[in-house]
Amino acid sequence: MAPRKVDTLYIFARDGSCLYLRKFAGEMKQDAKEVEIEKKNMFGLLFTLKTFVNSITPRNLDEQEKEPIRYFQTAQYQLHYMETASGLRFAASTPPNTRNMQVALGRIYRLYVDYVLRNPSYRVGTVINLAGFNQRVDAYVREIAG
């Protein structure tokens, strides 16, 4: 895979709560309130984006069908998105013009399944605070950064 530099990783539950927010981009001090605002804004954005995309898609969607979003890009960042069948949302921000990250997000989902879901001490739907998962995610992000 060509190098992809992940700046931030978000994992949201179906109900909008942020289960995981991890920044890889160096020393940016944010206070707790700013972080909470960021989580809410990000989920709100993803939610509205999904509604917008479903209404503007040229494809004829069936009843329950949704239009899968791959990423969106601004001048300052690119946000890659993947939603699982269970409604879990993975989002990763990278510098603009990064190549497609669907495979990478899939790998991170796999790490989630192996190190979070299968962890007996983790209760599904709660905030993820597991050293094993953190380590694996760190290692993978470092690996794909090239």
Added chain:
Amino acid sequence: MASVFHGLYLNASSLGQSSGDLRVPMGIEKIMTESFRLECLRTLTGIKFFLTADPDADYLKALLNDIYIIYTDYVLKDPFYVVEMPIRLSSFENKVMSYVLEASEKGEMKNQNR
């Protein structure tokens, strides 16, 4: 639709700016989904042009710039047009249509040659 996009645009912009300097919002320039892509051009005056197209249509940026020029020539220079009002000028629409058709034909040919 357009107002939803405008809101999204601003949201995306505020999530990107850590400094809080909100002089020029730098919002969504491109959305890529499985069946289509959307590209947006924001002018210095805050007007946003956006196009939806095939996912492999990579010629949209140039086309958007052309459409901006057509807008200034056929809409802004129309003596009866009031800024910020809906545009109902067939000269503008025809010109845009011909540019879009030409661009998408060229785009398709390029894709077929790949």
